[in-house]
Amino acid sequence: MIVALLLQAAAVLPSPGVLPQQDLPSKGCAAYLWSVADRSLVAMASADAATLRVSIDGAVVDIARARESGVGDYGFAGVTDYAGRGLTATLDMTIARKTDLAGGAAVPAGTLTLARTGQDSVVVPVAGLIGCA
Numbered sequence: 001m002i003v004a005l006l007l008q009a010a011a012v013l014p015s016p017g018v019l020p021q022q023d024l025p026s027k028g029c030a031a032y033l034w035s036v037a038d039r040s041l042v043a044m045a046s047a048d049a050a051t052l053r054v055s056i057d058g059a060v061v062d063i064a065r066a067r068e069s070g071v072g073d074y075g076f077a078g079v080t081d082y083a084g085r086g087l088t089a090t091l092d093m094t095i096a097r098k099t100d101l102a103g104g105a106a107v108p109a110g111t112l113t114l115a116r117t118g119q120d121s122v123v124v125p126v127a128g129l130i131g132c133a
Contacts, residue, residue: 016042016054016055016056017042017055018040018042019041019055019060020041020060021041024132025049026133027133028046028049029048029131030044030045030047030131030132031044031091031093032129032130032131033110033112033127033128036127042055042112043126045080047074048075050064051064051082052080052089052091054089054114061085061087062084063085064082065080066082072093072095073095074095074104074105074130076093076130078094079091087115088115088116089112090111090112090113092110093110093128096108101129103131104129104132105129107127107128107130108127109125109127110125110126110127112124112126
């Protein structure tokens with residue numbers, strides 16, 4: 001009985017799936033973010049396109065930037081909210097310039113919060129890299 005309830009609860013969480021390999025954007029920068037837990041690619045944020053790409057329920061979706069705040073770099077804010085397709089997301093990331101990274105930066109720490117209307121939300125610890133065209 002408890003296992004069945006746990007499986008039902010897990011089914012309503014908008015947990016991100018694994019994204020396939022993503023290309024650099026044709027212009028601007030993109031943040032490639034993986035789950036700290038298993039190092040799988042779970043999100044790609046594009047600065048110029050103002051979108052967040054995630055995989056939800058096996059479908060790769062892009063959701064639009066709604067607002068941003070805080071200090072960032074490379075076309076990103078420290079905290080960015082995205083909304084669309086019945087999904088909201090908040091990406092809170094630290095961007096660190098590194099002398100050994102040309103045309104990009106590191107994202108040593110961050111969180112990706114995903115929520116669907118009427119459902120629980122999930123917070124995924126992330127880290128990654130920013131690459132620029």
